[in-house]
Amino acid sequence: MTPLKLAERILQLVPVLLGIAVIAFVMMALTPGDPVEIMLGDARSTPEQRDALRHDMGLDRPPLERFFVFLGNALSGDFGLSFFHRRPVMDVILERVPATVELTLAALFIALATAIPLGVLAAVRRNGWLDRAATIGSLLGVSLPGFWFGILLIMLFAVHLQVLPVSGRIGFGQEVPPVTRLLLIDSLIAGRLDSFAAALRHLIMPALTLGLAMGAILMRVTRTAMVEALAQDYIVFAEAKGLSRARILGRHALKNALIPTVTVAAIETGSLLGGNMIVETVFGWPGLGRLVVEAIFARNYPLVQAAVLLYAATYVMLNFAADLLYTALNPRVRL
Amino acid sequence: MSALPAHDALLSLRGLTTVFPTRHGEVRAADGVDLDVRPGECLGVVGESGSGKTVTFLSVLDLVRRPGRIEAGTIVFDGRDLRRLPPEALRAIRGRDIAMTMQDALTALNPAFTVGAQIAEVLEAHGRATGRSALDRAVQLLEQVGVPDPARRVGVYPHQLSGGLRQRAMIAAALACQPRLLIADEPTTALDVTIQAQVLDLIADMRQRLGMSVVLITHDLGIVAERCDRVVVMYAGQVVESGPTRQVIGAPAHPYTAGLLASMPRLNQTRAAIRPIEGQIPDPARLPPGCRFEPRCPRRRSECLQPVPMRDIVRAERAFGARAVRCVLAGAAP
Amino acid sequence: MSEAVPALSGAKGIDWALAESPIAGNLRQFVRDGAALAATATVAAFVLLALLAPLVAPHDPAEGDLLRRLQPPAWMSGGEWAYPLGCDALGRDVLSRMIYGTRVSILVGVLVIFFAAVIGTLAGLAAGYLRGPVDIVISRLVDILLGFPYLIFAIGLMAMMGPGLSNIVLALAYKEWVLPCRVVRAETLAARETEYVEAARALGASRVHIMLREILPNILSPVLVVATFRMAHVIIVEASLSFLGLGVQPPTASWGSMVADGRQFLLEAWWVSTFPGLAILALVLAINVASQGLRDAFDPRLQS
Amino acid sequence: DASELRVGYSSDAVTLDPANHRSRVTEGIILNMYDALLARTDDMRVVPELAESWSQINPTTYEFKLRRGVRFHSGDEMTADDVKYTYDRLTKPNAMGGQTSPRQSLVGPLKDTEIVDKYTVRFVLREPWPIFTAYVPFNQIVSKSFTEKVGTPAMATQANGTGPFKLVEWRRGDAVILERFAVYYGGSPDLPPVGPARVDRVIFKIIPETASRVAALLAGEVDIIDELPHHAIKQLQANPRTKVLATNGTRSFFMPLNNTRPPFNDKRVRQAANHAVDRKLVIDRILSGLAVPLDGIISPQSYGFNANLKNYDYSTDKAKRLLAEAGHPNGIDVTLDVDNPFKDQAEALAQMLTRAGIRTKVQIWERTAMADLWKNPQTNGRDMTFQSWGDGALDPVGIFVPVLRTKDRGNYSGYGNPEVDKLLDAANTETDTAKRSAMYQQAQAIVNDEAPLIFLWLPQDVYGASARLKGWQPSPRGVIKLHEAAVD
Amino acid sequence: MTVAAPLLRARNLVKHFDLRHGLARLVQPQHGHVVRAVDDVELEIRRGETLGLIGESGSGKSTLGRLAIRLLDADAGEVRFDGTDLLRLEPAELVRLRRRMQIIFQDPYASLNPRRTVEDIVGLGLRIHERSAAPSTRDRVVDMLERVGLSAAHLHRYPHQFSGGQRQRIGIARALVLRPDFVVCDEPVSALDVSIQAQIIALLNELKRDFGLTYLFISHDLSVVAHLADRIAVMYLGRIVETGPASRLIEAPAHPYTQALFAAVPRIDAGGERPPRLQGDMPSALDPPAGCRFHTRCPHAGERCRRVEPAPIEVAAGHTAACHLHGDGV
Ligand SMILES: Nc1ncnc2c1ncn2[C@@H]1O[C@H](COP(=O)(O)OP(=O)(O)OP(=O)(O)O)[C@@H](O)[C@H]1O
Ligand SMILES: Nc1ncnc2c1ncn2[C@@H]1O[C@H](COP(=O)(O)OP(=O)(O)OP(=O)(O)O)[C@@H](O)[C@H]1O
Ligand SMILES: [Mg+2]
Numbered sequence A: 001m002t003p004l005k006l007a008e009r010i011l012q013l014v015p016v017l018l019g020i021a022v023i024a025f026v027m028m029a030l031t032p033g034d035p036v037e038i039m040l041g042d043a044r045s046t047p048e049q050r051d052a053l054r055h056d057m058g059l060d061r062p063p064l065e066r067f068f069v070f071l072g073n074a075l076s077g078d079f080g081l082s083f084f085h086r087r088p089v090m091d092v093i094l095e096r097v098p099a100t101v102e103l104t105l106a107a108l109f110i111a112l113a114t115a116i117p118l119g120v121l122a123a124v125r126r127n128g129w130l131d132r133a134a135t136i137g138s139l140l141g142v143s144l145p146g147f148w149f150g151i152l153l154i155m156l157f158a159v160h161l162q163v164l165p166v167s168g169r170i171g172f173g174q175e176v177p178p179v180t181r182l183l184l185i186d187s188l189i190a191g192r193l194d195s196f197a198a199a200l201r202h203l204i205m206p207a208l209t210l211g212l213a214m215g216a217i218l219m220r221v222t223r224t225a226m227v228e229a230l231a232q233d234y235i236v237f238a239e240a241k242g243l244s245r246a247r248i249l250g251r252h253a254l255k256n257a258l259i260p261t262v263t264v265a266a267i268e269t270g271s272l273l274g275g276n277m278i279v280e281t282v283f284g285w286p287g288l289g290r291l292v293v294e295a296i297f298a299r300n301y302p303l304v305q306a307a308v309l310l311y312a313a314t315y316v317m318l319n320f321a322a323d324l325l326y327t328a329l330n331p332r333v334r335l
Numbered sequence B: 001m002s003a004l005p006a007h008d009a010l011l012s013l014r015g016l017t018t019v020f021p022t023r024h025g026e027v028r029a030a031d032g033v034d035l036d037v038r039p040g041e042c043l044g045v046v047g048e049s050g051s052g053k054t055v056t057f058l059s060v061l062d063l064v065r066r067p068g069r070i071e072a073g074t075i076v077f078d079g080r081d082l083r084r085l086p087p088e089a090l091r092a093i094r095g096r097d098i099a100m101t102m103q104d105a106l107t108a109l110n111p112a113f114t115v116g117a118q119i120a121e122v123l124e125a126h127g128r129a130t131g132r133s134a135l136d137r138a139v140q141l142l143e144q145v146g147v148p149d150p151a152r153r154v155g156v157y158p159h160q161l162s163g164g165l166r167q168r169a170m171i172a173a174a175l176a177c178q179p180r181l182l183i184a185d186e187p188t189t190a191l192d193v194t195i196q197a198q199v200l201d202l203i204a205d206m207r208q209r210l211g212m213s214v215v216l217i218t219h220d221l222g223i224v225a226e227r228c229d230r231v232v233v234m235y236a237g238q239v240v241e242s243g244p245t246r247q248v249i250g251a252p253a254h255p256y257t258a259g260l261l262a263s264m265p266r267l268n269q270t271r272a273a274i275r276p277i278e279g280q281i282p283d284p285a286r287l288p289p290g291c292r293f294e295p296r297c298p299r300r301r302s303e304c305l306q307p308v309p310m311r312d313i314v315r316a317e318r319a320f321g322a323r324a325v326r327c328v329l330a331g332a333a334p
Numbered sequence C: 001m002s003e004a005v006p007a008l009s010g011a012k013g014i015d016w017a018l019a020e021s022p023i024a025g026n027l028r029q030f031v032r033d034g035a036a037l038a039a040t041a042t043v044a045a046f047v048l049l050a051l052l053a054p055l056v057a058p059h060d061p062a063e064g065d066l067l068r069r070l071q072p073p074a075w076m077s078g079g080e081w082a083y084p085l086g087c088d089a090l091g092r093d094v095l096s097r098m099i100y101g102t103r104v105s106i107l108v109g110v111l112v113i114f115f116a117a118v119i120g121t122l123a124g125l126a127a128g129y130l131r132g133p134v135d136i137v138i139s140r141l142v143d144i145l146l147g148f149p150y151l152i153f154a155i156g157l158m159a160m161m162g163p164g165l166s167n168i169v170l171a172l173a174y175k176e177w178v179l180p181c182r183v184v185r186a187e188t189l190a191a192r193e194t195e196y197v198e199a200a201r202a203l204g205a206s207r208v209h210i211m212l213r214e215i216l217p218n219i220l221s222p223v224l225v226v227a228t229f230r231m232a233h234v235i236i237v238e239a240s241l242s243f244l245g246l247g248v249q250p251p252t253a254s255w256g257s258m259v260a261d262g263r264q265f266l267l268e269a270w271w272v273s274t275f276p277g278l279a280i281l282a283l284v285l286a287i288n289v290a291s292q293g294l295r296d297a298f299d300p301r302l303q304s
Numbered sequence D: 001d002a003s004e005l006r007v008g009y010s011s012d013a014v015t016l017d018p019a020n021h022r023s024r025v026t027e028g029i030i031l032n033m034y035d036a037l038l039a040r041t042d043d044m045r046v047v048p049e050l051a052e053s054w055s056q057i058n059p060t061t062y063e064f065k066l067r068r069g070v071r072f073h074s075g076d077e078m079t080a081d082d083v084k085y086t087y088d089r090l091t092k093p094n095a096m097g098g099q100t101s102p103r104q105s106l107v108g109p110l111k112d113t114e115i116v117d118k119y120t121v122r123f124v125l126r127e128p129w130p131i132f133t134a135y136v137p138f139n140q141i142v143s144k145s146f147t148e149k150v151g152t153p154a155m156a157t158q159a160n161g162t163g164p165f166k167l168v169e170w171r172r173g174d175a176v177i178l179e180r181f182a183v184y185y186g187g188s189p190d191l192p193p194v195g196p197a198r199v200d201r202v203i204f205k206i207i208p209e210t211a212s213r214v215a216a217l218l219a220g221e222v223d224i225i226d227e228l229p230h231h232a233i234k235q236l237q238a239n240p241r242t243k244v245l246a247t248n249g250t251r252s253f254f255m256p257l258n259n260t261r262p263p264f265n266d267k268r269v270r271q272a273a274n275h276a277v278d279r280k281l282v283i284d285r286i287l288s289g290l291a292v293p294l295d296g297i298i299s300p301q302s303y304g305f306n307a308n309l310k311n312y313d314y315s316t317d318k319a320k321r322l323l324a325e326a327g328h329p330n331g332i333d334v335t336l337d338v339d340n341p342f343k344d345q346a347e348a349l350a351q352m353l354t355r356a357g358i359r360t361k362v363q364i365w366e367r368t369a370m371a372d373l374w375k376n377p378q379t380n381g382r383d384m385t386f387q388s389w390g391d392g393a394l395d396p397v398g399i400f401v402p403v404l405r406t407k408d409r410g411n412y413s414g415y416g417n418p419e420v421d422k423l424l425d426a427a428n429t430e431t432d433t434a435k436r437s438a439m440y441q442q443a444q445a446i447v448n449d450e451a452p453l454i455f456l457w458l459p460q461d462v463y464g465a466s467a468r469l470k471g472w473q474p475s476p477r478g479v480i481k482l483h484e485a486a487v488d
Numbered sequence E: 001m002t003v004a005a006p007l008l009r010a011r012n013l014v015k016h017f018d019l020r021h022g023l024a025r026l027v028q029p030q031h032g033h034v035v036r037a038v039d040d041v042e043l044e045i046r047r048g049e050t051l052g053l054i055g056e057s058g059s060g061k062s063t064l065g066r067l068a069i070r071l072l073d074a075d076a077g078e079v080r081f082d083g084t085d086l087l088r089l090e091p092a093e094l095v096r097l098r099r100r101m102q103i104i105f106q107d108p109y110a111s112l113n114p115r116r117t118v119e120d121i122v123g124l125g126l127r128i129h130e131r132s133a134a135p136s137t138r139d140r141v142v143d144m145l146e147r148v149g150l151s152a153a154h155l156h157r158y159p160h161q162f163s164g165g166q167r168q169r170i171g172i173a174r175a176l177v178l179r180p181d182f183v184v185c186d187e188p189v190s191a192l193d194v195s196i197q198a199q200i201i202a203l204l205n206e207l208k209r210d211f212g213l214t215y216l217f218i219s220h221d222l223s224v225v226a227h228l229a230d231r232i233a234v235m236y237l238g239r240i241v242e243t244g245p246a247s248r249l250i251e252a253p254a255h256p257y258t259q260a261l262f263a264a265v266p267r268i269d270a271g272g273e274r275p276p277r278l279q280g281d282m283p284s285a286l287d288p289p290a291g292c293r294f295h296t297r298c299p300h301a302g303e304r305c306r307r308v309e310p311a312p313i314e315v316a317a318g319h320t321a322a323c324h325l326h327g328d329g330v
């Protein structure tokens, strides 16, 4: 069944990716602004030179033609040159992916590590003080803008306590040979504890900023699902069988309750993988988000389009992964 | 009046009262329930939906969900008052000495675990077996309850089984530690007629083999008539009549029991008009102050407006169990 | 025992009125002891504040005096009670700007969510009830929009249309309808199989009647849950757009833009962004608690 | 123990190829790795760097003698071959692996580069271009053999220059790490100290968010930060571990008024607008006093600056009177277009204008969209905007011409005056410096009177630095060259 | 007995549910993925009679009931209602005909819209079909409510304010307010409490008498069907295996499945020996056995049963059974 489903997923991906490509293209095409002017700024330039650049970038062709050329090239994996970097777009994008992935995974870890235990406890102690505190906490988590919270963290941990660095991924001299390009893992592979510690210290604040916001949502979802699960007959039956509390909560209830958590976590992870330009900006994190947002402002069409498509494909894949996880969590769900 | 625990009872409830606070006031789901289960017997508990059958027996194992709570009463099992036991001791009794099956096997079995795992964990929880040997035992248990191809079925998930097999799997889990008392809460309501009979046969069979007592909760008087030694009739949280099955069905002493019998359509009396009990079941939060059946009772009188106690009506020899009824007409000719 | 089907509502499945909203969840207890009332009062107070801003605000929110640039709140040294919460970078009264900012934040939150909920609900109903090609088209559209990074989408639209309140509302609503649509579709799929819908069909009711009169009232609760939950998000996204300079037009202030602009001074003048941040929190909290009460109030099943 | 200097820098380089970008921040990083034939001093004189000397042979030919023994980081010696290769790359279409250099216009009408001998090159122009040498510092010399070997695409991420630092690693979006080039020839003798760089390592850390950059400085994580916000100045000054460094900027601020349509097609209204703004107050309060008010758009440091322009003093009365004269006794309503970073200043200015009867509504735009809109003031239907123009060469040709010549690329006001145009065109090819300067001064006087813009100010570039930083002064060119910097 | 023209006649009705989605339809075999819920069924209901339809869960009773009033579209076959071919009806004509055929559902909770008042629910049919002015609609709603034992006082209440029995009365009122000729009762009492069940059965009987209704009464509770039906049809795995007059069917069930079904009913006044229990579960409708569908559980099954599907055989006047025992033997 699964290969079939996979084929179906991939087929479904086609109209979605095409639609996203169209929207991205139309949006960029309708946005006023000329990449050539942006590139040259106030600097000295002649009309001939601008025309030459425009030709270089393929901007002298009609939009529809440009779109089909883009589409054709994209199918063969060629997304063109980034206007400003003047290098292949995919190179420019892929350089930023490891940082984004590392930050996303760290945020996901923090989110899950706080959300699941808290959600479970809040559900078990419904309406108790912990539940209420968690509710307030999660409201804080969703209503505090990341840039504000991030700067607050910086002021506290970097400026006042001076225990964590403001920005970057790792210090000089702490580099490790790239294997996965995730520094935490690579430093362990290289057996460099100092590098590991450095990477971790750099990661903490941005990951916290993202992770707590995500954890706030996941906490609510987990709690709701857990309340739901705890109301089920199978919990009563498990109790009637004389099972311990820990087993009932940790296995019988939680395994069922994790399904919505996984769904939401997948969606949230997906949006983090698109890069979070705000947190990246605040913490000088070399991720995708900043790159793409800058590209929009600079009308760097090839980069925006490629990034959006890449994101969409990732998003679809993540949802698929979540579906696979469902089947593991609940065999009733069939793919 | 049977206010004292019968010395020979395996399980003895006296004055068991379980309440649920709700928006509209407190619901006394079980309100002073007295009943005894004797060693080896099959006790039928009948009553309409909401009459407190399930809550009564959930209370026995202290499984009533918050905010519900047991407010009063004693629950004596094998000489020990379960309400006084520390939680750990009670947990040890659950599933080992007293087992319970739930109304709907599909919801009572956890969809996320295999049938085998759910049977094996009972054995593990009570230290009877672990790991591989627990699973082997689970296969044996499935075989015992008549699940064909048990070695394969032990590894499947509940949704992959038919209703009848699920019910059997749940019974297997309940019987894993060979309990002395099995509480079967409407074991057949969710099942088809032909399967229903199979499951009831199974319970009867296991009861004989293990020599255990069985409480059979149902709303089908037909089942009680066929399967139970004694019967307890509940109405709106109270026991209204109890006694040996033949006597209760043959000569119901409470107008509700009588009404129930009259309103049951019967296969062999097809065209005979059924005589329904008029009126509605009372709202559990707004019960009449006196006899709870009074508003619907064809024979109500003014005394019925006062609370009515349970009264013994000794018509049968003691050995068959007390016959008691909660009606002012009790003793008078029905 | 309640049913275990998470996505269902209506007659059989979980009772949304009693179920937990993602955020407001256990605030039910509060609801009963008057918190809903307090929250509703808070929301009402915010709305009133928005309406009466010119009467309530001590100063003109647009009028600044550079001599009071970044003046601290009254209780700090250098502050004065005429400007209780201090002044911003142009010497404008933070309190007055917050009071006027209520208008924008509530307007953005409410308008976006309103448009999104209406469009999403109608689309979700159509997709879930009519199925077939309608469903395929709407579902793919939803996939497409979901597969588009939110902020990038908003930035792109804002870059395309230019900043301004109405454009912010549009840019956010363009994508925000997707969530209610998904929820409504799932609910509708469940509801269309219920017997009350079948009964209406058996009576010969039209599809429009069934969608709007039979199904819609039963799925409003989850829509409300999603809507109030997203309102916070929308207010934050507006702030993020401000962070990128795509927020509301001056001299209008929105809380989001105040937080965003003020973040630069967080080191030297924390008050500029902290007070509007607290206002966002208070409003979001109040809306969540109040919506819980609202939902209960409009649920016939909870009327006695 | 190696000394390390860290710079908190607001944006990353887009490329490390000196010929393949038009970005000043990128140049700021590249300059630490690559030297040019000439350099500029802080007082904006042009001095030899890789060239030992130069001379103008005729109006269209320049000859440069190269310093001998200068080595690229790879160890190869720099020769005339490399210079010709570098300039050909800049000049010739498609010379960079099929691409044309975006810096082509920085070499002006350069026709050809000729090798005279190993250490001598000649630049031949198509027509006279008096400011040729002023632009030479913008073009860094690359190694011919290296560039040919790695190819243009790889030049984007690798560097092999003759500069004081060599590239260790470029972590895109995160940091550029440089290391002292031990056999550096020492740099321009006119820019002491001469010799290899004083720090062992330089790291440009990319921190785009202003508040975070300040925090990084306060936390001691970096030693220099660029684009220090004015509101943070006091705090840094008060902190014993940090200091504020400022230098005259080269970027002028002004507000183009749309000269092509009412109300600003009337000179009196434009003059009224100039009287309506209290430049001093804004400079004092928002810019911490670190800017000079202007009555034109050219920097006082610039070549050809006219110091005798009429001053538009702040006077609401004068403004109102002029407005009334122009037929607007009840004032006018206008909109000011601005992009987000200048929202504060624009709002402050709008309030002042409003007080003087020019009721101004501020509208925020995304920068690129706004630039697109104002490219055509004749048809855009807008009233005024907020603009700045920078020119590191400090020559009117880089700022006055694009902004005020009819329909030139930065002319947002739609101003067009044949007289001014004539002066500018003449100055462009005038090789007599004094005459040329006079032409520009005359043009400034005309523009000052006609007031097509509201003249604002020239802010200083402000940097934050740690107290341990020594020997480094910010350069008016707006780049951070760390050759002479040292740390305790 | 006068042979009236049947009010409803279904022939060769087929309804399959395809569980495959999307691509799977192209790739997977039908077998094992298509539920043959109703598989070639003949049905006749005479004017004024009650046909009881029994069978185990999943045997296709509800599906058949819905096909009969075209709440579901059949895949094949023909349904004639009072001479009109339902399956070929234009939508508008179908809507017009709807007032003559109605349905009462099993679940008194799920079948009433929780957000609508009793007046809305019961009056819906009148509003659709008569567009009558509100006051007269209300009168007729009240009339109907009173007929089923409720009153005008209930008009503005919501379903949750009623007990299960009362809700089922509302459902009945909704179905009958248009005075239909034919009503499908899909297990209308299965979800009710024991004592309430009897009330509803009595009410249905009474309404039938008063309004001259024709019922298709679906239930798995044999006692209930026995009590109400004039004729009984027994379904097994999408097929009707036996039909006949109620009294005859109960006394002398001809099909082994019907026999087992009746034998399994628990009785208060149990007496005498019972035939042995059926062994095993009902096979999956996704994969019905070849030959006689009952052969896997049939105590009498023979070789022939495994291969040949038995045709209905008339065992007595108006009593047919599809079993080889009554034909050429097993
Ligand atoms: N969690 C609860 N909260 C509030 N009331 C409850 C709760 N559980 C049970 N009750 C009430 O307790 C009463 C008895 O319920 P119980 O489940 O014991 O009935 P029952 O006889 O088992 O019915 P059924 O035949 O439907 O299983 C009912 O009126 C019910 O409303
Ligand atoms: N919409 C549907 N999609 C897929 N399968 C369906 C659908 N409706 C019914 N079925 C299947 O068709 C078969 C017959 O269903 P139906 O509801 O008619 O049985 P029934 O005899 O009424 O059963 P019950 O007594 O449980 O109500 C079952 O296997 C059921 O799972
Ligand atoms: Mg029960």
Ligand SMILES: [Mg+2]
Pocket: E061, E062, E063, E186
């Ligand atoms: Mg059915």
